Each structure stands twice: as structure tokens, then as C-alpha cells.
Amino acid sequence: MKARKIFITGLVSLFAGAAACAQSYPGKPIELVVPYAAGGATDVIARMVAAELPNELGQPVVVVNKPGAGTTLAASELARSAPDGYKLYMTTAAHTISASLYRKLSYDPIGDFAPVHLVARIPIVLVTAPSFEARTLEAYVKQAKENKDGITVGSPGNGSPQHLAQALFQKQTGSNFVHVPFRGDAPMLNDLLAGQVESAFVTLSAALPHIQAGKLNALAVANPTRIEAIKDVPTMEEAGVPGFNAATWFGFFTPAGVDAAILEKLHQATKKVASAPEFVSRIESMGGEVVNLGPADFREYVKAEAAQWAQAVEASGASVD
Known part of the structure; x- marks a missing residue:
């Protein structure tokens, strides 16, 4: 009986600690990893969001460009990072394509990442x-x-x-x-x-x-x-070609396992930034559209994208060792 009481007390303390951590988040600068070189569309959109997120989160957001290996280099690093909300990842449709394109990956593009917010689509x-x-x-x-x-x-x-x-x-x-x-x-x-x-x-x-x-x-x-x-x-x-849609999308992920309250805080902050008229106008001037999907809807979107691109990879015959 005593052991059970200690176990329950421990669980309560654990959840209380997690809740307190989520409430105080973020307590330090956030790193935003972009798997492309500076200057491209992904980098530009990431920096547009990063410039305004501090106004919502109260901490700097530092963009770090880590190009290489078709985005898999940066993705591999993110998948191994702590799920504490201090490392974000803005990527594109290439993330879902990699699941079918690469014969060997050190990570699961779906299971190892928590979708945060789908910002835009071009x-x-x-x-x-x-x-x-x-x-x-x-x-x-x-x-x-x-x-x-x-x-x-x-x-x-x-x-x-x-x-x-x-x-x-x-x-x-x-x-x-x-x-x-x-x-x-x-x-x-x-x-x-x-x-x-x-x-x-x-x-x-x-x-x-x-x-x-x-x-x-x-x-x-x-x-x-x-x-x-x-x-x-x-x-x-x-x-004359019905049902044919294809786009490059731009969305935020973080390592899987992040606290739901932190995920929601990041989503709401990004949504507010991406909903600003100036932001929407800038995306439209690039030929795109703001989407603003939250974690649950973005996860379903990613699953559908992975299935579509799997068919495309098969049709193309493309593969990477």
C-alpha cells in the first residue's frame, strides 16, 4: 500500500512538473533549422516567421541553415534532438517524399516528428x-x-x-x-x-x-x-487534367514526444504571425497561399502527402541509396 502511494505521488509530481515546464515555455532562445541554403523560398518564409515569433513567445528565434542530402541531413539531426520545443524544423514536401525515395534512412519521417503548423503552400x-x-x-x-x-x-x-x-x-x-x-x-x-x-x-x-x-x-x-x-x-x-494538384508546402515540425501544451503554444503563435495581412500579402506575392493548419490537421495532411508522393516515386522510378 505504501509503495503504491509513493508511486502515485511520483506520478502526480511528474505531471505537475511537466505542466509547469509547459507554462514557463519558452525560457530560452529557440533554434529554427532550415534544411536548405539561405535565400531560397523555404529560408525566406522561415525567416519571415522567425522575425515575428519573438513578439508572441517572448524569446528570440534563431534560424540555422543546414542544407545537404536532400533535406535528410537536417531531418536526421532533428529526429535525434530532445523533444523540448527548443528546436524547430521548417521543411517542405521533400520531407514526405524522402520516406519513399530513400532506401535507407536513419529516421522515420512520419513517426519521429510532431507536426506543429502548416504555414503556406506554393x-x-x-x-x-x-x-x-x-x-x-x-x-x-x-x-x-x-x-x-x-x-x-x-x-x-x-x-x-x-x-x-x-x-x-x-x-x-x-x-x-x-x-x-x-x-x-x-x-x-x-x-x-x-x-x-x-x-x-x-x-x-x-x-x-x-x-x-x-x-x-x-x-x-x-x-x-x-x-x-x-x-x-x-x-x-x-x-483538362482533372484532380491533378501538386505543390511545395512549408511547415514547422519538432521532434516527436513534445508536450502537447508546448505544441499548442507554438501552433497558436505561428498562426497569429502567419495570419497577419502583411505576411499573407508577402506569401501571395510569391505565388503562394497561407494555409494555417494546426497539429492534428497537419498530421493528416502529411499522411496524405506521403501516400501521394509514394505513388509518384514509384511512377518515376527514382530512388536514392
């Missing part, structure tokens, strides 16, 4: 070189089917969301594509603008300046609704 757009003759999605698909040599389609790399979107599109439409992988968006766009590559599935934020300048032709955006920044460009559904 859809993928199909664009063609200035000299390419097809000016509508219907004409593009027709040409891709009839051309025995196929249409060249660039991507920023094997296994990237853009490459996998291309593979899904090819499977759904029966198009004949020749995949041309590059090492990033910049060299791909340079060759596309020069007409060395005929088309590409591109994250809208990267292609938007060239579309607005009339240097690239946007055939359709892989989003359920039109995007204000290019409102004259139809969705894939409107253009």
Missing part, C-alpha cells in the same frame, strides 16, 4: 519555353503524345517534387516525356529561357518573375483554385 506550374509552339495544356498533351521522341521536361533534380509531379502528370495523361534533371532551379530556368529545354514543372515562386515578364508561357497551375498572381492561368482541372 503550387507547381507547368511552363514552356518562349519558342515552344503549344500555347494551351490541351495542345501540349497532344504534342507530347504524338511526338515519338517526346517533349523535354526539366526539373531541379531527380526525386524533387517537380520531377515527381512530372511523373504523375505523364502517368495520368499518357504524355511522352524526356526528363532532363538539373542541379537546382536556376540552371534549369536558364536553359528553359534559352530554349534548350522545352518545358518544366516549376514551383511558382521560382517561375513567377519570368511568367510576369512574358519570358515563359504558363499553361496550367497544379492547384484546386487559380492563383491571384497569375489569375489568367487556368488550373489543371480547368485545362
Whole structure:
């Protein structure tokens, strides 16, 4: 009986300590890890949030860029970190793709991470070189089917969301594509603008300046609704490819096992930052949209994304050892 009383007292003390810790959180600066180099869309959005989070949390948020190995380097470090809320991770669709793309991972992209907040989504757009003759999605698909040599389609790399979107599109439409992988968006766009590559599935934020300048032709955006920044460009559904949606999303995670109260505090703080009119306007100027999903909804979103990208990886035949 005495032992049981001691055990119960210990449990009460444990939970009381956890509750007190959550109430006092954060008590020191928070590190926000970005698995990409500085200057890209993920880094820009992470820094936009990090600049305003201290106003909500009362502590500095320090952005640390740790690029490498297709985001798996930083993800591996996060998975091994303490689940105390002092290390956050802003990543993209690449996180869910890695579950199917990599044959060997030292972590579980789903089980080892607690989704905090889905901030924004930037859809993928199909664009063609200035000299390419097809000016509508219907004409593009027709040409891709009839051309025995196929249409060249660039991507920023094997296994990237853009490459996998291309593979899904090819499977759904029966198009004949020749995949041309590059090492990033910049060299791909340079060759596309020069007409060395005929088309590409591109994250809208990267292609938007060239579309607005009339240097690239946007055939359709892989989003359920039109995007204000290019409102004259139809969705894939409107253009004749039903149900085809693909986007790069930007969301916060933390190591699994974090206290629910800390998770909720981080979510509410991020939601307030991402709901500000200035923030929304900035995301829209990048061709994106603010999403603002909390932990439970974001977890379901991640599961659905992982399933979709698994199909795309299979269709593409891509894999990384």
C-alpha cells in the first residue's frame, strides 16, 4: 500500500512538473533549422516567421541553415534532438517524399516528428519555353503524345517534387516525356529561357518573375483554385487534367514526444504571425497561399502527402541509396 502511494505521488509530481515546464515555455532562445541554403523560398518564409515569433513567445528565434542530402541531413539531426520545443524544423514536401525515395534512412519521417503548423503552400506550374509552339495544356498533351521522341521536361533534380509531379502528370495523361534533371532551379530556368529545354514543372515562386515578364508561357497551375498572381492561368482541372494538384508546402515540425501544451503554444503563435495581412500579402506575392493548419490537421495532411508522393516515386522510378 505504501509503495503504491509513493508511486502515485511520483506520478502526480511528474505531471505537475511537466505542466509547469509547459507554462514557463519558452525560457530560452529557440533554434529554427532550415534544411536548405539561405535565400531560397523555404529560408525566406522561415525567416519571415522567425522575425515575428519573438513578439508572441517572448524569446528570440534563431534560424540555422543546414542544407545537404536532400533535406535528410537536417531531418536526421532533428529526429535525434530532445523533444523540448527548443528546436524547430521548417521543411517542405521533400520531407514526405524522402520516406519513399530513400532506401535507407536513419529516421522515420512520419513517426519521429510532431507536426506543429502548416504555414503556406506554393503550387507547381507547368511552363514552356518562349519558342515552344503549344500555347494551351490541351495542345501540349497532344504534342507530347504524338511526338515519338517526346517533349523535354526539366526539373531541379531527380526525386524533387517537380520531377515527381512530372511523373504523375505523364502517368495520368499518357504524355511522352524526356526528363532532363538539373542541379537546382536556376540552371534549369536558364536553359528553359534559352530554349534548350522545352518545358518544366516549376514551383511558382521560382517561375513567377519570368511568367510576369512574358519570358515563359504558363499553361496550367497544379492547384484546386487559380492563383491571384497569375489569375489568367487556368488550373489543371480547368485545362483538362482533372484532380491533378501538386505543390511545395512549408511547415514547422519538432521532434516527436513534445508536450502537447508546448505544441499548442507554438501552433497558436505561428498562426497569429502567419495570419497577419502583411505576411499573407508577402506569401501571395510569391505565388503562394497561407494555409494555417494546426497539429492534428497537419498530421493528416502529411499522411496524405506521403501516400501521394509514394505513388509518384514509384511512377518515376527514382530512388536514392
